Amino acid sequence: MKHHIGVIGFGVWGCHSLERELLATGRAVVDKMFTAPELGDNCFGENLAEEQRRYAEGCGATVVSRVDEIFNDPLIDIVSVMTAPKYKPAMLAKAVAHQKLVVTDKPLAMSAAEVEQLAAQDGFDPNRIFVLAGYWNRPGVAKLVEAVQGGRLGRVLDVTVRLAFMGGVFPGFVPTASWRSEIPSAEMTTIGSHAILTARRLLNTEITDVYARRRNMFYPEYQQVDAEDWCEINLRCASTGAIGNIVAARLPHRVPGEDITVEVTGERGYGRYASGKLELYADDTGNKETPELPNFCLSDTFNALLDDWESKRPISVNFNAALELQKTLDACQKSADVKQVVHVEK
Amino acid sequence: MKNSTAKVVRFAVVGAGTPNIATNHQIPGTVLAPHAHVELLQDIAPGVFDYAKRFQTRATQDFQAVLSDPAVDAVQIATPDQFHCQQAVAALDAGKAVVLQKPPCVSRKELDGLRAALDRHPGKLQILLNDRETPLVRTLRRALDDGMIGQLRAIMLRYRGRRFPVGNPRSFYLTAASGGVWMHNALHYLDEFYALSDRLPRITQCFATRNPNGAPELLGEGPNGFSCWFELDGIPALLEYNTMLLHDGLPGGIQRVLLGTKGELRVDYGETRIQHYLAGRDGMAVLPLLPRVYADASDDAVDSFGAAIEKISLNILNGKPGNGLAALAMTEALLAARESDQNNQIVEA
Numbered sequence: 001m002k003h004h005i006g007v008i009g010f011g012v013w014g015c016h017s018l019e020r021e022l023l024a025t026g027r028a029v030v031d032k033m034f035t036a037p038e039l040g041d042n043c044f045g046e047n048l049a050e051e052q053r054r055y056a057e058g059c060g061a062t063v064v065s066r067v068d069e070i071f072n073d074p075l076i077d078i079v080s081v082m083t084a085p086k087y088k089p090a091m092l093a094k095a096v097a098h099q100k101l102v103v104t105d106k107p108l109a110m111s112a113a114e115v116e117q118l119a120a121q122d123g124f125d126p127n128r129i130f131v132l133a134g135y136w137n138r139p140g141v142a143k144l145v146e147a148v149q150g151g152r153l154g155r156v157l158d159v160t161v162r163l164a165f166m167g168g169v170f171p172g173f174v175p176t177a178s179w180r181s182e183i184p185s186a187e188m189t190t191i192g193s194h195a196i197l198t199a200r201r202l203l204n205t206e207i208t209d210v211y212a213r214r215r216n217m218f219y220p221e222y223q224q225v226d227a228e229d230w231c232e233i234n235l236r237c238a239s240t241g242a243i244g245n246i247v248a249a250r251l252p253h254r255v256p257g258e259d260i261t262v263e264v265t266g267e268r269g270y271g272r273y274a275s276g277k278l279e280l281y282a283d284d285t286g287n288k289e290t291p292e293l294p295n296f297c298l299s300d301t302f303n304a305l306l307d308d309w310e311s312k313r314p315i316s317v318n319f320n321a322a323l324e325l326q327k328t329l330d331a332c333q334k335s336a337d338v339k340q341v342v343h344v345e346k
Numbered sequence: 347m348k349n350s351t352a353k354v355v356r357f358a359v360v361g362a363g364t365p366n367i368a369t370n371h372q373i374p375g376t377v378l379a380p381h382a383h384v385e386l387l388q389d390i391a392p393g394v395f396d397y398a399k400r401f402q403t404r405a406t407q408d409f410q411a412v413l414s415d416p417a418v419d420a421v422q423i424a425t426p427d428q429f430h431c432q433q434a435v436a437a438l439d440a441g442k443a444v445v446l447q448k449p450p451c452v453s454r455k456e457l458d459g460l461r462a463a464l465d466r467h468p469g470k471l472q473i474l475l476n477d478r479e480t481p482l483v484r485t486l487r488r489a490l491d492d493g494m495i496g497q498l499r500a501i502m503l504r505y506r507g508r509r510f511p512v513g514n515p516r517s518f519y520l521t522a523a524s525g526g527v528w529m530h531n532a533l534h535y536l537d538e539f540y541a542l543s544d545r546l547p548r549i550t551q552c553f554a555t556r557n558p559n560g561a562p563e564l565l566g567e568g569p570n571g572f573s574c575w576f577e578l579d580g581i582p583a584l585l586e587y588n589t590m591l592l593h594d595g596l597p598g599g600i601q602r603v604l605l606g607t608k609g610e611l612r613v614d615y616g617e618t619r620i621q622h623y624l625a626g627r628d629g630m631a632v633l634p635l636l637p638r639v640y641a642d643a644s645d646d647a648v649d650s651f652g653a654a655i656e657k658i659s660l661n662i663l664n665g666k667p668g669n670g671l672a673a674l675a676m677t678e679a680l681l682a683a684r685e686s687d688q689n690n691q692i693v694e695a
């Protein structure tokens with residue numbers, strides 16, 4: 001079965017991992033592309049139309065002048081929504097209403113309230129939205145999640161996540177005031193969302209309280225538009241007593257081989273994933289396991305998505321998970337604003 | 347090496363009758379410090395006389411005798427935590443300079459008492475915090491001073507492992523009143539933050555938890571896992587104190603991470619190797635550790651105690667106040683962390 005993709009919001013983020021990875025599965029083609037200034041600030045160069053034309057040519061797609069040409073195309077079954085969060089809910093609603101499978105990245109909107117409004121629409125199907133968020137599918141993290149969900153670490157008590165995008169500001173990206181106004185927060189959203197969702201999977205229960213701080217540590221160009229390049233978060237889960245902390249940042253330097261770093265402590269063991277290696281002490285034995293980990297390939301995630309979609313199974317990071325993430329982000333944002341511990345709204 | 351003509355501080359060491367930190371490290375460190383002299387040992391345990399023989403000094407079992415001994419300039423208090431505050435106040439009021447093992451106290455009430463005593467005897471109280479004198483922490487500080495990561499932006503210290511075992515089930519150290527292993531040990535790590543940043547914690551936010559699945563000697567009352575953020579005047583400092591790895595075979599150690607505007611210094615769990623990452627440079631460099639202060643120190647602990655005692659001695663001899671006020675501020679931050687967890691809010695100092 002060949003899937004057909006319509007892309008909405010070219011140029012907002014410059015990179016298009018969603019459709020690129022879908023294409024890498026060999027199970028999909030891009031048919032149409034659409035973008036417009038009202039979908040988000042273009043932060044990657046001046047000649048958007050030319051860049052879009054070149055990109056479309058590269059994947060054999062057509063640039064269309066109206067977004068409805070994507071929604072109304074019966075051949076297109078997947079819509080990649082890459083708009084800024086401020087403009088995303090409207091596109092998500094339309095895509096779902098047109099019975100499309102939506103692939104998008106986090107977050108779904110500027111606030112959880114907007115996401116809940118989306119969910120309240122007649123006929124809204126949460127299983128039509130796939131959100132690319134979290135490092136839960138990295139093989140080492142996935143093994144840890146598996147150990148947690150299998151009860152091998154016992155009740156989870158503490159989760160630590162460090163996630164840094166390294167090597168400075170993303171090449172070609174120019175932070176602007178309008179970009180900043182179209183996202184809930186800067187790296188707390190962009191990087192922090194991945195870390196929060198990963199921590200949430202490992203905590204294996206809802207996060208109830210957060211303490212967060214946003215800071216400008218490294219880049220004057222971020223500071224000029226009031227965009228943080230660092231956030232620190234403390235977490236608590238009232239139902240289990242678990243705690244956790246997150247550091248998410250865009251660092252000027254690189255640590256070779258480092259991806260996400262995760263530690264999990266449970267009543268019956270401990271696990272750590274760092275520098276691509278997993279150490280697992282499970283089942284109250286004190287024995288160390290160092291499982292071989294397969295190479296991570298993002299297209300595997302999309303293959304799994306298509307498998308789930310074609311088999312009508314629930315998809316891995318769906319609307320509900322994204323809504324919970326957005327509520328946690330809201331609480332983090334509020335905590336950073338009031339500089340106090342904040343309860344995550346149910 | 348001692349200089350026989352140098353002016354020295356004549357110390358009594360209180361709590362020197364059993365094998366403990368004082369007899370294993372602190373007294374040997376004091377012996378190494380050029381401006382310190384071990385004048386007298388005290389403990390209610392008769393073993394104090396054996397230690398006096400070993401360190402070629404005098405001994406007594408009577409604490410009051412220490413306070414009234416004119417040959418004693420200063421008292422090092424190395425007794426169990428629950429005696430620190432009251433003995434320190436007694437020694438200060440007896441006119442002695444006081445060098446107190448951490449923690450200086452275990453409650454707000456005791457902290458108030460110590461601060462009042464320090465008001466009565468300004469500059470006479472110092473807290474013995476030797477971690478900052480280890481080759482590792484001194485090397486990190488040197489690297490910061492040399493600008494190796496630009497301006498310091500954040501510090502993260504993560505401890506994973508378990509607490510020291512306490513065999514006596516009625517021990518004070520297992521009670522909630524002791525503040526547990528948090529109050530007993532965490533001041534060292536806050537002092538590392540202070541040593542590396544020259545800043546004291548002003549805001550504290552902490553969540554704590556407890557792993558109950560362990561042997562009684564590793565548990566005690568209260569939480570045994572802490573995730574705490576301290577605000578050091580604009581520099582965030584994470585202290586994750588995780589003593590919940592209770593089963594035999596689980597790993598231990600400390601990870602230290604310093605982030606700066608140009609790079610990172612990192613010491614991973616169980617290592618003393620300092621990794622240095624720099625913006626614009628591929629790969630990692632390893633920084634050589636500074637040597638011990640005393641070439642004849644038997645280990646890093648004795649060396650660091652000796653270096654700390656030497657600085658304290660020079661402060662006493664030169665009439666400098668030392669770290670008393672700062673250490674009490676850090677102790678307040680530790681108490682604030684417990685309150686922050688209990689009240690689910692930040693605590694400002």
